[in-house]
Amino acid sequence: KAGVTQTPRYLIKTRGQQVTLSCSPISGHRSVSWYQQTPGQGLQFLFEYFSETQRNKGNFPGRFSGRQFSNSRSEMNVSTLELGDSALYLCASSLAPGGNTGELFFGEGSRLTVL
């Protein structure tokens, strides 16, 4: 079956712009988590959604937001982009919230470059 699909794979934005990233989970998976990965900070948890509700949130400013739709697809948005937002954004899906099922399935990520 198809894996986790993230779009776009690569994108370039300039400071001050906003960006929306999309994630389509594995069919049947209702939980979606988002992570930011940078060389300096590693993999950092952004938020987790389950059945359209935000279940967990990491320590990121309010410029980072997300949502989940009734078909479990998820989007995350970053407004007023800063240079430090350049990163690989990873989405992961699971049947139930990640900590309860043991297995997160990750997509290949969306690589954002902010100039």
Next chain:
Amino acid sequence: DAKTTQPPSMDCAEGRAANLPCNHSTISGNEYVYWYRQIHSQGPQYIIHGLKNNETNEMASLIITEDRKSSTLILPHATLRDTAVYYCIAPNYNQGGKLIFGQGTELSVKP
């Protein structure tokens, strides 16, 4: 936030067993230990998880000490393709069970 500590890097000869340690001394009785790995430029990949019994699957074995304060991931016959960063994670159920990745162990398998 990570509740686990791992050595930053390790080397292993191809064909030999790779034993990756993880300390999770503050883990609670009902919290599982999960292992993931990330090959360069790819999303992390689930390997295995366990509670208190040793576990084995087609990828690896997980040995958890009786007091549950540490565990070891064993790749029985490491190959060059096993070169990756390996993450040991113990989700905090008091914080909703979110999976927090630490810095992991960078395993280099050498010919």
